[in-house]
Amino acid sequence: MKTIAVIGAGPAGIEAASVMARQGCKVDLYEKQEEPLCNIRDKALLFPNFEKADTIAEALLQKLRHENISLISGHEVQQLERNKGKESSWTVDGRQYDAVILASGYTPFDAHRKEELGYGIYAGVHTSLDMERMLREGRIVNSIGDKPRRVVFLQCVGSRDEKTGNHYCSKLCCVTAVKQAIEVSKMLPDTEVYIFYMDLRMWGQHFEELYRSAQEVYGVKFVRGRISEAAGTYDGRVQIKAEDTLLGLPLRITTDLLVLMVGMEASDGTRKLSQMCGICGEYGFVQSSDPHLNDNSTLAPNLLAAGACKRPMTLTDAINDGRSAACEILCSYSLPLVFNS
Amino acid sequence: MSATDFGFTISTTRIVDFDAANRQRYEELLSRVPSYKYCIACGNCTATCTAGGMTGFNIRATHLKFSRGQYEGLADELNKCMLCGKCVLVCPRGVNTRALIVNMRKLLEES
Amino acid sequence: MFDIFVLPFCAGVVALLAVSLMKYIRWINSFSKRQQITIRRNILSIKILPAIWEMFRECLLHWRITQRNLLLGYMHRSLAFGWFLLIVVGFVQALMACPGGHPFYAAIFFNYFEPRSERIVEFAHSQQIATLMDVLLLYVLSGLFLAMLKKVWSKPLGMKRTTKHNLTDRIAKFSLWCIFPLRLLAEGATSSIYGNGGFLVRWVGTVIAAIGLDSAEIEYLLWVLYSLALGTFFTLMPFTRYMHIFTEVFLIYFRKNGVIEGNKPSGYTKFELSACSRCGICIDHCPVNRELGISNTQGVYLLQTIRNKDLWHRAEQIAANCMVCDRCQVECPVGIDLATIRRQVRSEAHTAIDKPVGYNYLERVHPFNAIGRIAYFGGCMSHLTPGITSAMEQIFKAAGQPYWYMDKEQSICCGRPLLQQGLVKQAEVLRRKNRDMITRSGATMLVTSCPICYQSFVKEYQLSIKVMHHTEYIDMLLRSGKLKVKAGSERIAYHDPCELGRGCGIYQAPRDVLGSVGTLLKTKEERANSLCCGYNLGNISISTDQQQLVRDAALGNLLAPNPDTIATACPMCKRSFARANAIPVKDIAEIVADSLVQD
The missing domain is CATH 3.40.50 (Rossmann fold)
Structure with missing residues (x-):
C-alpha cells in the first residue's frame, strides 16, 4: 500500500486525500492549525451562487472521515526532504512517504502594508475578510456601532501593485467585492454601496451576470478610479481621495466603512517548504512543471502541488486541482480505479 | 483630415483623430521615460495629487491627452505641478510620473 | 649662477603665475553682488587664522583623506607636504649658502650649482640640511610609489574606482611623476662626479658611477630633463587638475569668510570648479556607483562638463542622475559644494525655468489663526504615511500641547523638490506662500515630520520662529518630562x-x-x-x-x-x-x- 503525505488541510488537500484514500492509499494529512479549512471557516456565502460556506465546509470535512486518512492537526511541517538512497521518496518530519502533495495554500495580504489606506489606524477601515466575518454574524456596523449609511469597497489592495511587490492579479477579489456589495445591500437596503475599481474582471461563469444584477437590482454604484489615501474624520468616518477617471475629475467621498479587497499571497508554509525543496516560483508560490500539461507536478519528483499554493484560485479550482493531483499520483502507480459514491 | 464620411459635419476639435494626430512627441516621451509604457490610467496619481486638490490639474488626463496628440493648454496645466512626488509613490505600475511631467514640459517647449 | 637649462623652469614659473593670477582676478571680478559684499566685510577679519589653519591641515596634510584611509592620506600628503617642505627647506638652504643673495632658481637647482659656483659656501649644519633635503626627497618618492601602485591596485588605498582623466591631465601627471625621479637622478649624477649632496643622493651617485654613467654629458642631460619636466608641469598646471593646488587655498579663504554658492554660477563657482583635484573619492561613495555601477555622473564629472565647453551637452544628463544624498559632499576633501553646483546645472538645463510660474491657485488657500499653538507640517509624503501623523497627533495630545495641523486638508509643498530640480523661482513662490501662512497664523513653533521639508524650512525659509523635526521635538518633550x-x-x-x-x-x-x-x-x-x-x-x-x-x-x-x-x-x-x-x-x-x- 502506498503512503502519501498531503501538507495542508484546505479544500485542495482534503479533496486530494479523500480521492487517494478511497483508491486504497494511506494518507497522512498535515495541518498547521488546530482545525482544517481555516480560510473557509470565516466565510459567509460563496460566489457565484451564494452557497453557504458552512455547507461546503461540512461536505469537505465529511470526506475526511475515512479509515485511510489520518489527520495530523496542530502540526506545522518543519522538514520536507528527499530520501537519500531511495531517490523518489520523501521524508516529512521524520516519517517516510512514497509521494507528497503540497497544498499549503495562501494567506491574505496584510492590509497594514498599504499604510495610506489607514487600516489599523482609522476605525472605519476594514478588509474583505473583516467584512466576511461581519456578514457571517449578520451585523454590519460603523465605528460607533450604528448602521452605516455608506459602504465603499476598494479593489486591488496588495495585488497588481508594484509598491507591495505583487504585480499579479489575485483573480477573486473583483467577484468577491460584487458579491459582498450585493450581500450588504440585501442586509441594509438603505445603505449606499460603492465599488472603486481599476478593472472589473468578471471572468467566471455567472460573474458578469452578478455584476449586472448588482447594478440593476441592488443599486451598487461603480466608480472607475483607485483610492490613493484615506483619512479619519472627527466623527469616526473615513474620508477618501480618489479620481473618477471616466469623468476626469478628482473625487472625495466620506464613508462609514471602507472595505479593502485584499489579495492572496503565498502562505508562510508555502514559501518555506517550496524554498526548502527548490520548487519555489514567483512571489513565493510553488512553480509547477508546465502550465498546460503538467500543472500538478513540480521539478522535484513525486512532489506535487495543488491549490492556492501555486497561484490565487477559486474554491472550485482548488478542489479540482486537489483531485487532479491525486489522479496524477494514482496513475503513476497504475493503481486500479475503484468507483463508488 | 479623416477619411470617414458620416454624411454630416463633425467639428474636428471635438474628436481625437488618431489618423491625423501628431504622435511623434508621444514616441519621444516613451523613449525618455520607458516606464510610461506600463501606465493603465488607473487614476491613482491624480487622486493623490497635491495640486490636484486645489486646481483643475489632472495628471492622468494630461498625459493621456499628450499621448493622443491633443496638446492644447497642456503646458499651462503642467506648470501647476509642484513636483512633490506623491504620484510616484502611489503608482501601482511603477511609472516615473515626475519624469513624465518634466519631459512633457520639455517636449512641449522643444517644438 | 646661471645656465641655459634653467630657462624652461623659469618660463614655466612665469607662465604659471601669470595665467593663474589672470584667472583668479577675472573670477574675483565676477563674484555675485552678495559674495562681493561678504568679502569686503570680512577681508581682514580674525577669520584669517582658522582659514590658515584649515589651509595647512587640508592642502598640505590632507587630514580628511587620512581619516578615510591612512595610506591614501599618506600618499597625498607626501606629495603635497613633502614638495612644499622641499621648496621651503631648499630656499633656506640657498639662503644660508649664498650670503650674497641668489637667483630664485638656485634653490631648485642647488645641487647643480653647489660644486660649480663660488657664491655658494659651506655653512654651519650644511650637511644636516643636505640630509634633510634627501629625507624629504625620499618622503616624496615614497608617495610617488604609492601613487603608481594605486594605478594598478587601488584597493589598499581604499578606493574601488578612480577618475578617468583627460589627455591634458595625463600629460601633466606624467610630467609631475617625472620631476622627482629626475631630480634624484640628476642630483645623483652630480654627486657621482663631485661627491656632494646628502646620503641618498650620494648613494645614487655611487650606483651611477658603478655602471659607468658618470659623465658630464649625462649629468647635464638629466638636469635639462628635470628643468623641462618642471617647466612642462608648471605651464600645464593652470589648465589641468593641478590648478587645485593654489585654488584650494583661495577657496578655503573665501569659504571661511562666509562666501557661499548662489542660485546662479558666479566667479566663486569658478574657484570651486578648479579646486577639484579629480581625486575620485566622490565616485567611490556614491550609491549610483556602488549599487548601480554607473560611474560617470558623479561630482567630478559634473564639474568637468561645466569646465569644458565641449562636454556641456552631456551636463543635463549627468546632472539628472544623482540622488542628492550628500554622501559625496561629506567625503570631498576640498569641501566643494557639489549639491548647489548640481542644482545650478539643473537650473540651466531646465526649460521651465523661465516660464511664468503657474501657482496662482495658491491664493485660494487661506491662513489660519493658530496663536499660542505649534504649527505641525506633516509634509506631502506624510499623507501616505498616516501612521506617522496620527502618532504625532497622539503625542501632541499626551503632552497637552495645542497644535495646528497645517496641511491636514490641503498641503502646499515645501518647495524643496522643485529646488532640487533647479526650479528656483517656482520654489520661491511656494516658500513665500507657506511662510506667509505660518507667519500670519501666529504659531509659536514649527514642527515637521519630513526631513526634506525640515531642511527647506531651516535653510531656505528664514522663519522667525523655531523649527524642529519631530524627533528633536519629542526629545525635548522627554527631557522636560512633558512626555x-x-x-x-x-x-x-x-x-x-x-x-x-x-x-x-x-x-x-x-x-x-x-x-x-x-x-x-x-x-x-x-x-x-x-x-x-x-x-x-x-x-x-x-x-x-x-x-x-x-x-x-x-x-x-x-x-x-x-x-x-x-x-x-x-x-x-x-x-x-x-x-x-x-x-x-x-x-x-x-x-x-x-x-x-x-x-
Whole structure:
C-alpha cells in the first residue's frame, strides 16, 4: 500500500486525500492549525451562487472521515526532504512517504502594508475578510456601532501593485467585492454601496451576470478610479481621495466603512517548504512543471502541488486541482480505479 | 483630415483623430521615460495629487491627452505641478510620473 | 649662477603665475553682488587664522583623506607636504649658502650649482640640511610609489574606482611623476662626479658611477630633463587638475569668510570648479556607483562638463542622475559644494525655468489663526504615511500641547523638490506662500515630520520662529518630562535619513529618543556614513528596480545586527523599507506613541 503525505488541510488537500484514500492509499494529512479549512471557516456565502460556506465546509470535512486518512492537526511541517538512497521518496518530519502533495495554500495580504489606506489606524477601515466575518454574524456596523449609511469597497489592495511587490492579479477579489456589495445591500437596503475599481474582471461563469444584477437590482454604484489615501474624520468616518477617471475629475467621498479587497499571497508554509525543496516560483508560490500539461507536478519528483499554493484560485479550482493531483499520483502507480459514491 | 464620411459635419476639435494626430512627441516621451509604457490610467496619481486638490490639474488626463496628440493648454496645466512626488509613490505600475511631467514640459517647449 | 637649462623652469614659473593670477582676478571680478559684499566685510577679519589653519591641515596634510584611509592620506600628503617642505627647506638652504643673495632658481637647482659656483659656501649644519633635503626627497618618492601602485591596485588605498582623466591631465601627471625621479637622478649624477649632496643622493651617485654613467654629458642631460619636466608641469598646471593646488587655498579663504554658492554660477563657482583635484573619492561613495555601477555622473564629472565647453551637452544628463544624498559632499576633501553646483546645472538645463510660474491657485488657500499653538507640517509624503501623523497627533495630545495641523486638508509643498530640480523661482513662490501662512497664523513653533521639508524650512525659509523635526521635538518633550514613556526591550536599528543626518546634522536626538523606548543597535554605516534608502526626489532618471538595489544595500546594513524593528525618521525612508517587507518598519513617532505612559 502506498503512503502519501498531503501538507495542508484546505479544500485542495482534503479533496486530494479523500480521492487517494478511497483508491486504497494511506494518507497522512498535515495541518498547521488546530482545525482544517481555516480560510473557509470565516466565510459567509460563496460566489457565484451564494452557497453557504458552512455547507461546503461540512461536505469537505465529511470526506475526511475515512479509515485511510489520518489527520495530523496542530502540526506545522518543519522538514520536507528527499530520501537519500531511495531517490523518489520523501521524508516529512521524520516519517517516510512514497509521494507528497503540497497544498499549503495562501494567506491574505496584510492590509497594514498599504499604510495610506489607514487600516489599523482609522476605525472605519476594514478588509474583505473583516467584512466576511461581519456578514457571517449578520451585523454590519460603523465605528460607533450604528448602521452605516455608506459602504465603499476598494479593489486591488496588495495585488497588481508594484509598491507591495505583487504585480499579479489575485483573480477573486473583483467577484468577491460584487458579491459582498450585493450581500450588504440585501442586509441594509438603505445603505449606499460603492465599488472603486481599476478593472472589473468578471471572468467566471455567472460573474458578469452578478455584476449586472448588482447594478440593476441592488443599486451598487461603480466608480472607475483607485483610492490613493484615506483619512479619519472627527466623527469616526473615513474620508477618501480618489479620481473618477471616466469623468476626469478628482473625487472625495466620506464613508462609514471602507472595505479593502485584499489579495492572496503565498502562505508562510508555502514559501518555506517550496524554498526548502527548490520548487519555489514567483512571489513565493510553488512553480509547477508546465502550465498546460503538467500543472500538478513540480521539478522535484513525486512532489506535487495543488491549490492556492501555486497561484490565487477559486474554491472550485482548488478542489479540482486537489483531485487532479491525486489522479496524477494514482496513475503513476497504475493503481486500479475503484468507483463508488 | 479623416477619411470617414458620416454624411454630416463633425467639428474636428471635438474628436481625437488618431489618423491625423501628431504622435511623434508621444514616441519621444516613451523613449525618455520607458516606464510610461506600463501606465493603465488607473487614476491613482491624480487622486493623490497635491495640486490636484486645489486646481483643475489632472495628471492622468494630461498625459493621456499628450499621448493622443491633443496638446492644447497642456503646458499651462503642467506648470501647476509642484513636483512633490506623491504620484510616484502611489503608482501601482511603477511609472516615473515626475519624469513624465518634466519631459512633457520639455517636449512641449522643444517644438 | 646661471645656465641655459634653467630657462624652461623659469618660463614655466612665469607662465604659471601669470595665467593663474589672470584667472583668479577675472573670477574675483565676477563674484555675485552678495559674495562681493561678504568679502569686503570680512577681508581682514580674525577669520584669517582658522582659514590658515584649515589651509595647512587640508592642502598640505590632507587630514580628511587620512581619516578615510591612512595610506591614501599618506600618499597625498607626501606629495603635497613633502614638495612644499622641499621648496621651503631648499630656499633656506640657498639662503644660508649664498650670503650674497641668489637667483630664485638656485634653490631648485642647488645641487647643480653647489660644486660649480663660488657664491655658494659651506655653512654651519650644511650637511644636516643636505640630509634633510634627501629625507624629504625620499618622503616624496615614497608617495610617488604609492601613487603608481594605486594605478594598478587601488584597493589598499581604499578606493574601488578612480577618475578617468583627460589627455591634458595625463600629460601633466606624467610630467609631475617625472620631476622627482629626475631630480634624484640628476642630483645623483652630480654627486657621482663631485661627491656632494646628502646620503641618498650620494648613494645614487655611487650606483651611477658603478655602471659607468658618470659623465658630464649625462649629468647635464638629466638636469635639462628635470628643468623641462618642471617647466612642462608648471605651464600645464593652470589648465589641468593641478590648478587645485593654489585654488584650494583661495577657496578655503573665501569659504571661511562666509562666501557661499548662489542660485546662479558666479566667479566663486569658478574657484570651486578648479579646486577639484579629480581625486575620485566622490565616485567611490556614491550609491549610483556602488549599487548601480554607473560611474560617470558623479561630482567630478559634473564639474568637468561645466569646465569644458565641449562636454556641456552631456551636463543635463549627468546632472539628472544623482540622488542628492550628500554622501559625496561629506567625503570631498576640498569641501566643494557639489549639491548647489548640481542644482545650478539643473537650473540651466531646465526649460521651465523661465516660464511664468503657474501657482496662482495658491491664493485660494487661506491662513489660519493658530496663536499660542505649534504649527505641525506633516509634509506631502506624510499623507501616505498616516501612521506617522496620527502618532504625532497622539503625542501632541499626551503632552497637552495645542497644535495646528497645517496641511491636514490641503498641503502646499515645501518647495524643496522643485529646488532640487533647479526650479528656483517656482520654489520661491511656494516658500513665500507657506511662510506667509505660518507667519500670519501666529504659531509659536514649527514642527515637521519630513526631513526634506525640515531642511527647506531651516535653510531656505528664514522663519522667525523655531523649527524642529519631530524627533528633536519629542526629545525635548522627554527631557522636560512633558512626555513619559516606558522603556522597552525591542531591538531597534535606526536609519539616518540623508536629509536629516548629512543634510542638517541631526544624529543624536533620534538616538536619544530611541534609547528611552528600546535597545538601540549600532550599524556599520550610520550617521554621516548612512546609505541612501533609495526613494528620493532628487533623481528622476532612476527606475524602480534601480531604487530597490540602492535600498537593498541600506537594508542589508540595517538588518546586520538582527533587529526586531527598523526605525526611521522620514516618511520616504519608511515607505522604501516597508516595501521590502522584511521586518516591521516604524517611524520614531510611532514607536514613541506606542510606548506612551498616560498619567
